[in-house]
Amino acid sequence: MVEQKSFKEETYDVVVVGAGHAGCEAALACARLGLETIIFTVSVDSIAMMPCNPNIGGSSKGHLVREIDALGGEMGVNIDHTFIQSKMLNKSKGPAVHSLRAQADKTDYSMRMRQTLQNQEHLTIRQAEVSEILTEDTDCGMKIVGVKTVSGFTYHARAVVLCTGTYLGARCLTGEMITHTGPNGLSAATHLTQSLVDHGIEMYRFKTGTPARIDGRSIDYSKMEEQFGDERVVPFSFTTDPDTVQKEQVSCWLTYTNEKTHEIIRNNLDRSPIYAGIIEGTGPRYCPSIEDKVVKFADRDRHQIFIEPEGIHTNEMYVGGMSSSLPEDVQHEMYRTLPGLENAVIVRNAYAIEYDCINPMQLKPSLEFKKISGLFSGGQFNGSSGYEEAACQGLVAGINAANKLLGKEPFVMDRSESYIGVLIDDLVTKGTREPYRMMTSRAEYRLLLRQDNADLRLTKRGYEVGLISKDRYDWVCKKEQLIEQEIARVKEIKVGARESVTKVLEKYGSIPLNTGASLADLIRRPELDYDKLAELDPERPDLPEEVREQVNILIKYDGYISRQMKQVEQFKKLEKKKLPVPFDYDDVSNLRTEARQKLNQLQPESIGQASRISGVSPADVSVLLIYLESYYQNNKDQKHDA
């Protein structure tokens, strides 16, 4: 229980700073693992707020949400309860790039997450601004001991997770107008940065932005293309029964910018804080403002703009693809050039926001600071962008804060296990100089890291962590077994060149058989799949949809999947070669100077991680491999292959 020392101090196991998407996952993970946890927010009303786009998921981000769910996080369940439209993206492409995206009712989303936090045992919510981190020096470096709030109240804790999002030193810009506020006009956190700098933490300044919100009554939808949700909704969470999420959905709308829009933007670029040089922060290339798009894609005569509802309790519409920091009067003119928005009434202006974050290369793969034991961080504070990117880091940081206090090994996923593993490895190994956004192209083993198999990949890891129930774990084991048995069975079934077979094949435009084939061979044909061939397979057992889906994918793409698995094997070999930490790379005389500096600075945990550091060439990696061999021969007591 919470120990109340005096009016001015309290003691918890874990302090979480910030209650956005990262903070919520971190706090829930720690509390669910039984640790006394306190979460700080500048405003309880802003818990799990969605200050930008009104959706969860999307290309590759949908993967993150499913992985969060498989590990026992909350985001997937929360969106399943509060979505108002849902769509599986990229269905015309391979299963690796299918991605789920749901429009959220922003208020419901935030409200439900707040209730989840409030109902969580071992979790305390406190509205206060944290202004300092408190540390102690030990024999092996600095150690976190707690935080202090602006009011001077001290909270002792053995682990602290920083998830300050875009609040640190925030300022918002709309043309010439600058306010020192966080997102949505909430107050910024103005003290903590200095405390972090005083502790030797390297800070960056990033920028992001959001478009205007428009009064739905002022929009002429007849001039736009209606975008519907899927007929059959697939839930995010593996625990959600699909039948419970089939409901009436709202539509989104597609319209386009035009030459007139671009002309207004070009004529007013000098009033944009970015192009006028007022903004110091680096913005995301992959989520550019409309100004950036017009400048960078000068030859394009139009850009897609999606009009999306902010929820069912409001008539505000989000103008997706049109974030901006141009002045209010220009915005007014600019939005009204779009078909359907001729009479648009702006409810909230678009703005750019600048904030302090860290160079994430100061973190271990566990998201603990290398220099301050017990201090963890997640989310935009680590240089990422997006709700889903934030949430998954919050979850991993929270799990690791808990593991540290519980005396367990750090929880780390590698690049072949999950998108989350890719994201964190990218951040801590390569760093980032702009808000980092997840993308399918970043995951080199994406054929194995599909959104459909996140449960098969990660439920067991979540169970080991302690966030997944025994029932859920048992079901995944059972599911694995069912899939395996069914694949084996289907491979054995022979289909002859009979007339009844030809009939079925012709129905799907498939060439008739000349000679016998296995059912698996037929499943591999592009125009056929497992379900379509049911009538040729009278002995087929009654299997749940999620099992049938896996059987189909694993048979259809087995060649590709097994080739990717070989690549993973090679990858794992280098990951398993552990490097000593800390280690003085000046002892390896044959490394190039740049590589030596980077290695000394970054202290990678494996040869694999070292190979991904920019400035470390393959030749340097070869040198390390040879060196490591003799190093471990001389230090036989140390672990070699972990």
Place this chain on the structure above:
Amino acid sequence: MNKDTICAIATAMSSSGIGIIRISGSEAIAIADKIYHSPNKDKKLQSCESHTIHYGYIYDGDQKIDEVMVLLMKAPHSYTAEDSVEIDCHGGVFVMQKILETVVKAGARLAEPGEFTKRAFLNGRIDLSQAESVMDIIDSQNQFALKSSMDQLSGKLSESIRLYRENILHEMAFIESALDDPEHFSLDDYPDELSKKMQDVIRGLQELLATADNGRILKEGIQTVILGKPNVGKSSLLNALLGYERAIVTDIAGTTRDVLQEQIHLNGLTLNLMDTAGIRKTDDIVEKIGVDKAMKEADDADLIIYVIDSSGEMDQEDHDLLSYLKDKKAIVILNKTDLEQKIQIKDVEEITNLPVIAISAKENTGIDLLEKQVHHLFIAGEITYNDQVYVTNVRHKSLIAEAISSLNLVLKSIEDQMPEDFYSVDLMNAYKQLGLIIGESVEDDLVEEIFSKFCMGK
């Protein structure tokens, strides 16, 4: 690591005219100073300039071992990029061994196989494919192979592999961009475009691969089988070639073949000559074994020299053998021009497209024509080493072959109308395989494997 100083005999262990003992490492010059004495005994190598040569003697204590020239190369301007000393002594196994022992006594240790090159690699002097070429140079037996090894060492192979990798990378990047930003990158008609581009890369790689066999021929020599009916003068031809004034004859060590084999170096090419049993239909079991063996050698040969007795008659056997040879690299010899000619060149040319040469092995006439023809077939023909990159290394060959098969899988995916995101797996594989050749991708077991294959010395 690499702090110690290593030494080895760098020349062949034979009674050749000159022998070289090489020392490399931080103590190399100090060690050399301990055993080297200038004629006046007043010179210290440590105080001499880099890249200088010093005359003098090697002493083991008070005992003078040999008269030598000592070459001084200071770090980083040496092969290993470390301080290096070369002792050029009088060749001879005993002297070289003795000097090596003295060097070891003075503080150096014997180098492991390939250790000099390994150090050169580790010190950033050469990349992996260059290191492998060093091995090829050591192994290469003639000037053409040396030339192609030198090309690899100077990076010609790396250059063309790098180019193909860039092509592949460009396409991978395009596909990825289109997946992440479909609004601005369209994949319409892309599969066809990719298919064409990858076919070009495959063709280029196949051309490289085709040089691999030539590369082997250059490195290991041309497997040459002398074939013919009994008593047409095969052995006389072999002897004539061995006795030919322009040929340098060497022994092939450790041949296990039951066929007489000799090696000659002719105008820059190495011919591994095999004399075989006379070919004829026979019921004699022992003779039949010889004939079968001869035919098997012919099947595996790079070059067949088919000998006909021009003073005899052509029979069905000749016709059969000539038709067997028609798809092979072969030269027909009309031997015994010193006797009365019953078969003329034009008679043979009527039934075969193979080059025909008339010689007298007995009188050593026409051998120069044979030499020219061999040269024409193997050098002037498809092998022109000036503008072509050779693949001489087995590892490179198999990696190129793997890259080709990965790219073929990409073509297959396009043909099967798979979604574009499936192309990446195999593109990535091809990219990696090629990267392994030039050391731009790394696999853990590779590095040790390469260096362990080096012979002692270099």
